[in-house]
Amino acid sequence: MTITQTQTKTAAPDERVAKRSPFQKLLGRPEVGALVGAIVLFIFFAVVSPTFTQPNAFATVLYGSSTIGIMAVGVSLLMIGGEFDLSTGVAVISSALTASMFSWYFSTNVWVGVGLALLVSLGIGFINGWILMKTKLPSFIVTLATFLMLTGLNLGLTRLIGGSVSSPSISNMDGFASARAVFASSVSLGGVEVKITVFIWFALVAVATWVLMRTRVGNWIFAVGGDANAARAVGVPVKATKIGLFMAVGFCGWILGMHNLFAFDTVQSGEGVGNEFLYIIAAVIGGCLLTGGYGSAVGGAIGAFIFGMANKGIVYAQWNPDWFKFFLGLMLLLATIVNLIVKRRAELK
């Protein structure tokens, strides 16, 4: 048997593929549904409420969006990686409580508490991911358990240590001013006060987008969410990737926890319950598939922005805030339907 040379073909343009215009390429992006929704919602509120488009009001909308959006960055990546985290809402509070209680009772500089809170947040993420990988249970169950445990720990430990439902005020402690400057200050942009969380949010979205699109870790995130078995078979470290994603969520929770702490000076130990759904909703509205393998960090950010607009827009339009939940539900339903269509189109010919 002799070997015949394979004929090398030059990759000539294929007549079967119609040249796609930039507009068509945009339509293929995961966040396009959310983008259209955001524009419609913006125009809607701009029409019904003249104050909505004022720079100050817009800065407030952005601030509201950022407090959801910072978490939505981590939660979106995790969802693309095929997992859920129901413990995020209370984990934010756990982080803030750790920082304030530790520096108060050990009379340290608040930055020591801030550092410890980072370790705790990353640790919660690690434990979530590690249990998930060890037991192979659905992340829904594992993180529901951590959600319940953290809720109990937040309340129980705060009462046990301080005898109260909230942490003591740390406003007079060393390092408070500098920590507040980092986590909870405002920046003046042409006379408009913009909260620093907005910039942190944008920076996180940019980093997450770069990781997803341009690094090998990003490739692994898509792969472990799209088909974990296939990913493992070609040598992707599936466990490390998933555990890392939970820790990234923990990192985002730490930032938001520190903001919550330093925007005021105490933390209510019972807060945070229910917020985990807001982050998940933002990610889903932004085009992240619940089943994993598809989505973007920008999508999650747009989802958070829609959230912020609906939340504050209803106030500016002087409506009853009761309507907010209705809006949210409707957006979620529409977004999920759009996602479903996108997925079908991508999977089937």
Added chain:
Amino acid sequence: MNAKQIDQQTLLQNETDPLTHTPVHLLSLDKVGKHYGNIVALTDVTMAVDNGRVTCVLGDNGAGKSTLIKIIAGLHQHDEGVLKVMGEDRKFTSPRDALDVGIATVYQDLAVVPLMPIWRNFFLGSELTSGFGPFKSMDVEKMKDITKHELAEMGIDLRDVEQPIGQLSGGERQCVAIARAVYFGAKVLILDEPTAALGVKQSGVVLRYILQARDRGLGVIFITHNPHHAFPVGDRFLLLKRGKSIGYYEKKDITLDELTAQMAGGAELAELAHELEQLGGHGDVVKEVKGEVAEVAQTTGKAYS
């Protein structure tokens, strides 16, 4: 039986390490067994893979072919026997381990992520990067170019490497998986039924690829249930049936007819003819099967009735 089975002992001593003068193969399995819970999928399988040789594994569905290669590829671990790479005892704990010693695999289910673009799938787990430390990023343009080029080499002209791989046809997806393994397979290339879903022309391309890989000095493991595909390219043939080896031959010791006969199993064919006859009708079919039984009996020197 005309065909002479390979004596396992002499086979393992055929080639020796030039330094230590001990028998060594690129890859060898000795009495390897594997069970899934209480299901015994593989028992007592011995085979060897050498540089520039094609080892074919033949067997019907459920014979344990995929299980065998999953052990070599690091997806599963064997429970019995030894797996040696370059004479060294190994038990791969993950596919990464196998890839790191240069074993690349085309899985039967292809192991591609449907929603991801073709080029991302091609380089998945072996991405090209540039830059330093935390700022290491993927060399996207280079990866796209290589993907396009490697697939063009296979005669697949892709519309767009940005397309999700799930949109390709089964055969095209197969070719991407093969091109990927050929590109990354440094020492051993494993193909699990790569021709099963392919047309005649594309099967020819795959067989030619196997020969090219062989001539580049790779050890190839080619899994198929088609002796007509196995015989022209194979140097050794391992026949599996219900998790057991029913024969292991060098090419010089067996003919295509004998291989086919072994595969078909003369006894089963005779039984089929008998059953068909009892059912009545199908006269032409019965005649055809009987003809095949006679042929099998002739080549193996056994009589079935």
